[in-house]
Amino acid sequence: MLISEFARATDLPIDTIRFYITKGLLKPERSAKGGSNPYQVFKQEDVTAARMIRLQQTLGYSLGEILALNEEYRAGEHSSERTVEVLQVQIARLEEKKAALDAALSFLRGKVDWIRAGKPDDAPRIQDYHC
Amino acid sequence: MLISEFARATDLPIDTIRFYITKGLLKPERSAKGGSNPYQVFKQEDVTAARMIRLQQTLGYSLGEILALNEEYRAGEHSSERTVEVLQVQIARLEEKKAALDAALSFLRGKVDWIRAGKPDDAPRIQDYHC
DNA sequence: TATAGGTATGGGGTATAGTCCACGGTCAAG
DNA sequence: CTTGACCGTGGACTATACCCCATACCTATA
Known part of the structure; x- marks a missing residue:
């Protein structure tokens, strides 16, 4: 090609x-x-x-x-042990990203719920997400 | 401040x-x-x-x-209708990102499983993730 | 009032991730 | 053997997101 x-x-x-x-x-x-x-x-x-x-x-x-x-x-391709190790480091990094994303999603969803219910006191605070 | x-x-x-x-x-x-x-x-x-x-x-x-x-x-801050709309667009975008992330995670996890089981035929293919 | 330290502005420089262009060489069809 | 499409290289250029510095001005404290 x-x-x-x-x-x-x-x-x-x-x-x-x-x-x-x-x-x-x-x-x-x-x-x-x-x-x-x-x-x-x-x-x-x-x-x-x-x-x-x-x-x-x-x-x-x-x-x-x-x-x-x-x-x-x-x-690490020659050793399957090493390959699995490398993959798991990558998986761990992705899971961190996913956690940050989930935090953002629940923040936004909470805000929607709060607006719909008209309860300003339950407003989600961005301060709670230390990123 | x-x-x-x-x-x-x-x-x-x-x-x-x-x-x-x-x-x-x-x-x-x-x-x-x-x-x-x-x-x-x-x-x-x-x-x-x-x-x-x-x-x-x-x-x-x-x-x-x-x-x-x-x-x-x-x-859209003056209208709660509009605010909810904007928030939901942002939520939809984040969910797309989350889906891509989940695809990558299951790809990597599948690869780990495949290596551990020693079954090259079940190897997950990156081709399946059109990103 | 002298001075140390905080502030605003402007300009230059860096790293990343491309994008564009001109050049000269090469290949394949007619 | 010419012509048009393709290829590789090198260099210039762009946009993003900063980082650093010099300059000049301002404030608070001694």
Whole structure:
């Protein structure tokens, strides 16, 4: 798969793909073609990687953090013990984010209930969410 | 409350507070003191606002989006009908984020289970999460 | 009234995450 | 063998969210 097809498969702009390559987030192989600047060849595996990057981004990770996570993951790939450890650290981080999100949701829902009931005294206070 | 005390109360750097003011996210009043550059005076209400900004940031909103959300909120403050509407839009957005987060969590948990069970065929596929 | 310390403004610099463009090389169809 | 579409590289540029500094002014305390 060449870069334009990869762009269609991942729904990413070509420039963004090249940017991710310079950052080390994607490491396509080089084909024999292309002369002094060999063409980059992408596998289905790279499509999965790109999708994972996007998912991690929506969860609030920076590209630097994503790179670190993925390298950490690859480093432990030989040992299933280590892989599980890495995954569980990631799960723990996501659960923290989920807790913050739940706090915000219950804050907003409480506010709706309070308005509908017309009870200002039960108003939820943002102060209670130390984030 | 002057800016240094406000900085302590919100645990924000003074420069960040001034930055938020230039962006319109905080609108402190001006005291009579300070001569040609009157001092900015913060209320408890502003502490709440700052905390809300930080909460919204952890949920992935940009300062521009936060400004829009807050102005939308203030615009409907006179009508409880409208306030509830605005709140429910925000709740819906957060629920989307929560769904993405839950998808990621079940993906990672599925992967852990799969490794522990040693069943590569049941491996969860990132392809299933179109984000 | 001298002075230490707090304040406002403006401008410059940084990191992140792209986005755009011009260049020159390459490939494949006709 | 020409032509149009594609490829890689390098550099310039943008927007966001700060961070830091110099300057000048103001206040409270001794």
